Amino acid sequence: MASEAGEVILQLFVIFVAAKLLGGIGSRFGVPSVVGEILAGVVLANTVMGDMLHLSSDLEFLEILSELGVIFLIFTVGLETPFTEMKRVGTDSTIVAILGVIVPFGVGFGIMWALGYQTIEGLFIGAALVATSVGITARVLADMGVLSRTESRIILGAAVIDDVLGLMVLTLVEAIGGGGSIHPLTILTLMAQSLIFVGLLMFFGGRLVNRLVTDKNPLAERWEWTSGQGPIFSIAIVACLGLAALASSIGLAAIIGAFLAGMAFAATPQRHDLVERFEGLVQFLVPFFFGYIGLQVDLGEALSVWPLALGVTLAALLTKVVGCGVGALRLGKKAATAIGIGMMPRGEVGIIVALIGLSLNVISNALFSVVVVMSLLTTLVTPPLLVWAFKRLPGMSDGGSTS
Amino acid sequence: MASEAGEVILQLFVIFVAAKLLGGIGSRFGVPSVVGEILAGVVLANTVMGDMLHLSSDLEFLEILSELGVIFLIFTVGLETPFTEMKRVGTDSTIVAILGVIVPFGVGFGIMWALGYQTIEGLFIGAALVATSVGITARVLADMGVLSRTESRIILGAAVIDDVLGLMVLTLVEAIGGGGSIHPLTILTLMAQSLIFVGLLMFFGGRLVNRLVTDKNPLAERWEWTSGQGPIFSIAIVACLGLAALASSIGLAAIIGAFLAGMAFAATPQRHDLVERFEGLVQFLVPFFFGYIGLQVDLGEALSVWPLALGVTLAALLTKVVGCGVGALRLGKKAATAIGIGMMPRGEVGIIVALIGLSLNVISNALFSVVVVMSLLTTLVTPPLLVWAFKRLPGMSDGGSTS
Numbered sequence: 001m002a003s004e005a006g007e008v009i010l011q012l013f014v015i016f017v018a019a020k021l022l023g024g025i026g027s028r029f030g031v032p033s034v035v036g037e038i039l040a041g042v043v044l045a046n047t048v049m050g051d052m053l054h055l056s057s058d059l060e061f062l063e064i065l066s067e068l069g070v071i072f073l074i075f076t077v078g079l080e081t082p083f084t085e086m087k088r089v090g091t092d093s094t095i096v097a098i099l100g101v102i103v104p105f106g107v108g109f110g111i112m113w114a115l116g117y118q119t120i121e122g123l124f125i126g127a128a129l130v131a132t133s134v135g136i137t138a139r140v141l142a143d144m145g146v147l148s149r150t151e152s153r154i155i156l157g158a159a160v161i162d163d164v165l166g167l168m169v170l171t172l173v174e175a176i177g178g179g180g181s182i183h184p185l186t187i188l189t190l191m192a193q194s195l196i197f198v199g200l201l202m203f204f205g206g207r208l209v210n211r212l213v214t215d216k217n218p219l220a221e222r223w224e225w226t227s228g229q230g231p232i233f234s235i236a237i238v239a240c241l242g243l244a245a246l247a248s249s250i251g252l253a254a255i256i257g258a259f260l261a262g263m264a265f266a267a268t269p270q271r272h273d274l275v276e277r278f279e280g281l282v283q284f285l286v287p288f289f290f291g292y293i294g295l296q297v298d299l300g301e302a303l304s305v306w307p308l309a310l311g312v313t314l315a316a317l318l319t320k321v322v323g324c325g326v327g328a329l330r331l332g333k334k335a336a337t338a339i340g341i342g343m344m345p346r347g348e349v350g351i352i353v354a355l356i357g358l359s360l361n362v363i364s365n366a367l368f369s370v371v372v373v374m375s376l377l378t379t380l381v382t383p384p385l386l387v388w389a390f391k392r393l394p395g396m397s398d399g400g401s402t403s
Numbered sequence: 404m405a406s407e408a409g410e411v412i413l414q415l416f417v418i419f420v421a422a423k424l425l426g427g428i429g430s431r432f433g434v435p436s437v438v439g440e441i442l443a444g445v446v447l448a449n450t451v452m453g454d455m456l457h458l459s460s461d462l463e464f465l466e467i468l469s470e471l472g473v474i475f476l477i478f479t480v481g482l483e484t485p486f487t488e489m490k491r492v493g494t495d496s497t498i499v500a501i502l503g504v505i506v507p508f509g510v511g512f513g514i515m516w517a518l519g520y521q522t523i524e525g526l527f528i529g530a531a532l533v534a535t536s537v538g539i540t541a542r543v544l545a546d547m548g549v550l551s552r553t554e555s556r557i558i559l560g561a562a563v564i565d566d567v568l569g570l571m572v573l574t575l576v577e578a579i580g581g582g583g584s585i586h587p588l589t590i591l592t593l594m595a596q597s598l599i600f601v602g603l604l605m606f607f608g609g610r611l612v613n614r615l616v617t618d619k620n621p622l623a624e625r626w627e628w629t630s631g632q633g634p635i636f637s638i639a640i641v642a643c644l645g646l647a648a649l650a651s652s653i654g655l656a657a658i659i660g661a662f663l664a665g666m667a668f669a670a671t672p673q674r675h676d677l678v679e680r681f682e683g684l685v686q687f688l689v690p691f692f693f694g695y696i697g698l699q700v701d702l703g704e705a706l707s708v709w710p711l712a713l714g715v716t717l718a719a720l721l722t723k724v725v726g727c728g729v730g731a732l733r734l735g736k737k738a739a740t741a742i743g744i745g746m747m748p749r750g751e752v753g754i755i756v757a758l759i760g761l762s763l764n765v766i767s768n769a770l771f772s773v774v775v776v777m778s779l780l781t782t783l784v785t786p787p788l789l790v791w792a793f794k795r796l797p798g799m800s801d802g803g804s805t806s
Contacts, residue, residue, distance in 0.1 A: 005470040006651030012471075013644040020637050064464040067408040068415075233686055234423050241416040248409030280680040281687055283636055 008061060011053050012288070015062075018044055019287035032383035034139050037287050038376075041294020050295075057296040066292035067254065069285030070135045074255040075240045076278050077138045077156065078262020079271055080147045083206050086157050086263065089150060093157030096327035100158060100343050101165045103323030104129035107315050115308075120177050121367060124357040127173045128371045129316050131166035133347025133379065134159035135255065135289065140383045141342070146390055151335050154328060155342040160256055162343070164194045167251045170353055177362040193250050198260065201243070205264030209239070213268050232270045233277045239264065253349065293347060293379060302373045305366050309373035316374050317381065320344045338389035345382045350375035411464060414456050415691070418465075421447055422690035435786035437542050440690050441779075444697020453698075460699040469695035472688030473538045474661040478643045479681050480541045480559065481665020482674055483550045486609050489560050489666065492553060496560030499730035503561060503746050504568045506726030507532035510718050518711075523580050524770060527760040530576045531774045532719050534569035536750025536782065537562035538658065538692065543786045544745070549793055554738050557731060558745040563659055565746070567597045570654045573756055580765040596653050601663065604646065608667030612642070616671055635673045636680045642667065656752065696750060696782060705776045708769050712776035719777050720784070723747045741792035748785045753778035 018040035026036030044050045045057070086093075108129040112122035134156065141152045168191055175182035213232055239261045247257030265274060302309065325340035354371035357363035390396060421443035429439030447453045448460070489496075511532040515525035537559065544555045571594055578585035616635055642664045650660030668677060705712065728743035757774035760766035793799060 005466060006648060006657060008467050009470070009474070009644055009651060009657055010648040013641070013648050016637075016644060017641055020641070061464040061467040064408060064411050065467075067412065071412070233683065234419075237687055238416070238420055238423070241412055241419060245409060245413040245416050248412060254409060254412055276679070277683040277686075279683065280636065281683045283680070284640055284684055 007054070011055060011059070011062075012065075014049070014053055015040070015044065015055070015291045016284075016287055019291045023287070032140055032143065032387055034136060034143070034290055035380060035383050037290035038294040038380060041291040042297045042299070043294075044291070045295045045297055046299045055295060057292070062288060062292055062295070065285055066289040069282070069287075069289035070255055071240065071244050071258040072278055072282050073135060073142075073286050073289070074138055075236075075258040075262040076275060076282055077142060077147060078259040078264075079266050079275055079278075080142075081153065081156060081259075081263050082266040083202055083263055085148075085153055086202065089154045089157050092154045092328060092330070094161055096154060096158040096324045096339060096343070097161035097165060099327040100132070100162060100320055100324040100340075101130050101169065103326075104316065104319035105169060107319045108312070111311065111315055117367075118362075120173075120362045121357075121364075123173045123176060124353065124363050125312065125367065125371070127166075127169050128346070128350040128353040128357075128374070129312075129319065130162070130169050131346060131349035131353065132159050132162045132320070132343045133345050133349045133375075135347060136345045136379050136382055137342045137386060139286065139290075140386050141390075144387065144390060146396075149390075149393070149395075150331070151338050151342070151390070151393065154331075154339055156259070158324065158327075158339070158343060160198060160259065163253050163256050164191070164198065166349070167194060170356070171251070174356055174360070177357060177360045190251065194252055197247065197250060197252070198256070201260040201264065205260060206267045209235075209264045209268060213270060232268075232274060236261075236265055236274055236278075293376065296351070296372065297376055298369075301369050305369045305373065308366075309370045309377075312370055313374045313377045316346060316350075316378050317344055334389070334392050334394075338386070338393060341382060341385045341389045344385075345379040346375040347379045348375070350378075410457070414458060414462070414465075415468075417452070417456055418443070418447065418458070418694045419687075419690055422694045426690070435543055435546065435790055437539060437546070437693055438783060438786050440693035441697040441783060444694040445700045445702070446697075447694070448698045448700055449702045458698060460695070465691060465695050465698070468688055469692040470657065472685070472690075472692035473658055474643060474647050475681055475685050476538060476545075476689050476692070477541055477658040478639075478661040478665040479678060479685055480545060480550060481662040481667075482669050482678055482681075483545075484556065484559060484662075484666050485669045486605055486666055488551075488556055489605065492557045492560055495557045495731060495733070497564055499557060499561040499727045499742060499746070500564035500568060502730040503535070503565060503723055503727040503743075504533050504572065507719065507722035508572060510722045511715070514714065514718055521765075523576075523765045524760075524767075526576045526579060527756065527766050528715065528770070528774070530569075530572050531749070531753040531756040531760075531777070532715075532722065533565070533572050534749060534752035534756065535562050535565045535723070535746045536748050536752045536778075538750060539748045539782050539785055540745045540789060542689070542693075543789050544793075547790065547793060549799075552793075552796070553734070554741050554745070554793070554796065557734075557742055559662070561727065561730075561742070561746060563601060563662065566656050566659050566752075567594070567601065569752070570597060573759070574654070577759055577763070580760060580763045593654065597655055600650065600653060600655070601659070604663040604667065608663060609670045612638075612667045613671060616673060635671075635677060639664075639668055639677055639681075696779065699754070699775065700779055701772075701775075704772050708772045708776065711769075712773045712780075715773055716777045716780045719749060719753075719781050720747055737792070737795050737797070741789070741796060744785060744788045744792045747788075748782040749778040750782045751778070753781075 019037040022036035022040040023033035027033040044055050105126040108126035109122040112125050137155060141147050146152055168187060171187060171190055172182060212235065240258050243257035243261040244254040248254040265271060320343045321337065321340035324343045325336040328336040328339040350371055354363065354368045358368045422440040425439035425443040426436035430436040447458050508529040511529035512525040515528050540558060544550050549555055571590060574590060574593055575585060615638065643661050646660035646664040647657040651657040668674060723746045724740065724743035727746040728739040731739040731742040753774055757766065757771045761771050
């Protein structure tokens with residue numbers, strides 16, 4: 001019998017095929033496959049195919065699949081990131097994150113102010129430049145097989161801290177944009193709450209998980225969660241979704257929760273089993289994440305705002321490279337450059353900030369489009385630059401895979 | 404930053420946890436875990452928790468996840484079903500399917516006629532009794548590890564033919580309900596089209612896939628579909644989604660396409676690799692399929708129509724057991740009973756038929772509820788009966804897993 005979901009399956013089929021095809025073509029020409037996957041979304045959104053299939057960036061189920069894709073992607077990245085390693089790079093990550101927040105915010109605000117825009121517009125553009133979207137960087141680093149390098153770990157740690165700081169900036173700017181004032185205590189509470197969330201998980205998450213899943217305390221075995229295939233996968237899914245939802249509910253990105261969940265399982269003996277079990281899930285869902293980013297590009301709209309968009313994009317790229325790079329200079333210029341480039345993509349996070357500005361009526365549709373273009377361009381240019389920057393690092397062979 | 408999808412992640416978290424918990428509790432008491440998963444949906448839909456989380460059967464993303472879950476589940480069942488085996492049971496499957504369509508349709512129509520309902524109402528109830536929803540049976544058989552038994556293969560083959568026949572019945576009934584007449588050629592075209600679809604895939608799908616993925620014609624290797632992890636998984640996803648969409652577009656159930664896609668890969672050397680790669684996907688998505696079935700139960704509504712609903716449900720159960728069982732009597736009474744029970748669940752397919760009747764204004768809301776109750780009860784009672792019936796078969800040890 002005909003399924004009501006038939007059209008949706010066709011849409012998913014087309015997006016998956018387009019993403020895999022363009023990803024494959026890209027990687028044959030030395031472009032990271034993730035760029036091809038995003039471009040597949042751009043092509044579908046801006047040609048007659050998208051209209052025929054009723055594809056749009058408004059499709060809720062696509063947003064959900066895309067969100068699940070990046071959540072599981074970042075969870076598996078967390079699986080390869082033991083807490084002891086993160087502790088080692090903690091100071092570097094913190095400095096990188098702080099400078100990577102201050103410089104983009106200041107420069108973004110400064111540019112808008114110099115161009116004669118209103119203060120609140122400058123504040124929102126500054127805030128949109130703050131937040132790194134670590135999904136694309138994580139995917140490229142995973143594809144290159146360099147997640148265990150110090151530079152990668154500094155980027156991942158800095159992305160977590162960046163998200164906490166970005167939440168503070170956004171809360172402040174949102175309060176100002178809403179015309180109200182905000183009590184310093186509110187900001188402090190928010191800050192404390194997210195630091196406690198991150199801190200508790202980092203320090204105790206791994207121990208808790210180990211108690212749950214090891215033989216000494218075999219909750220897993222006493223309680224038959226699943227039918228014969230071992231409960232660890234279900235426990236991992238529960239932890240991943242639960243912490244993603246919790247992170248989201250206190251204002252952090254859902255992927256921060258997923259990353260911390262992954263880290264908590266990084267020291268379990270079943271880690272390799274989990275990596276394998278998540279592989280199919282990640283391979284199926286992740287193309288929808290990148291395809292969905294591409295689907296949000298309206299080329300006509302993008303062209304109509306190009307001068308300012310290009311300027312803001314350049315500022316977005318340079319301020320992260322310089323800000324984060326300076327924070328990591330201790331490790332040498334090449335490592336600092338690689339880290340700065342890894343922090344460049346704004347992805348969906350910049351767009352969320354601009355959406356809030358739009359909903360508060362403090363930024364125009366044109367400025368919103370500028371942020372969208374900036375978010376997507378920073379996301380598109382990062383993969384090739386990141387591959388280049390990591391290949392220059394000491395200890396990297398030139399023959400590494402580029403996709 | 405807060406994700407817009409935060410609430411959805413929380414909803415998915417709660418459904419997944421509830422399904423795994425009730426599934427686990429069930430299997431401790433000898434009830435197949437899939438029953439617990441459906442009951443989790445019933446509990447969530449009928450308690451304050453569902454209201455708090457805004458859970459309802461209208462959630463589109465949940466329908467999509469559920470559909471993807473059953474598509475991938477049936478694909479992996481197809482992976483364990485080589486074409487040569489299906490050919491062996493072809494005649495038995497066909498007889499089982501034909502009797503399993505005629506008896507339920509006739510009895511369903513007869514009961515309604517005897518109770519004084521209108522002809523068109525009788526036709527729709529009869530049509531709703533026709534279509535087997537093979538998802539739950541496949542899951543139980545897979546959990547028991549008996550997919551390779553002859554009885555299982557007859558059930559799977561009969562479910563495919565049943566769906567083709569069900570499409571004919573529904574098309575006829577729909578035309579009558581719409582007040583128009585239908586040209587015999589239309590029905591013949593539809594029938595030819597679905598038989599060609601099924602036939603071509605059965606006979607040539609495997610050969611085509613083998614040409615695509617084996618070393619002799621390494622399209623896979625010449626074309627770098629994916630980044631290093633081997634392209635077969637991507638090709639399988641493309642085939643699975645593509646054939647599911649195609650089946651859906653010609654009026655068959657999407658899972659029929661997915662099953663045939665799985666069968667086409669069943670003879671490839673990479674079959675085991677695929678089974679593993681799909682495992683995580685299936686384990687994550689399938690609880691949403693069964694949870695979603697449960698979410699559609701409105702206990703209040705069900706109670707209001709219980710006398711007729713119970714009668715129709717009993718008819719639904721008995722007519723499939725008797726009709727399909729008689730068709731399989733050649734294999735002995737125990738095997739015939741097992742096959743008849745395996746064909747009992749109507750699941751979402753019965754509900755789709757009733758929805759069409761509702762949209763044509765030829766059946767009442769009360770009759771619609773009757774069909775919903777029938778679909779869910781047939782789905783709920785099947786797993787324990789199926790476990791019992793398969794354990795009685797020759798060659799089965801008594802110590803087998805029950806979940």
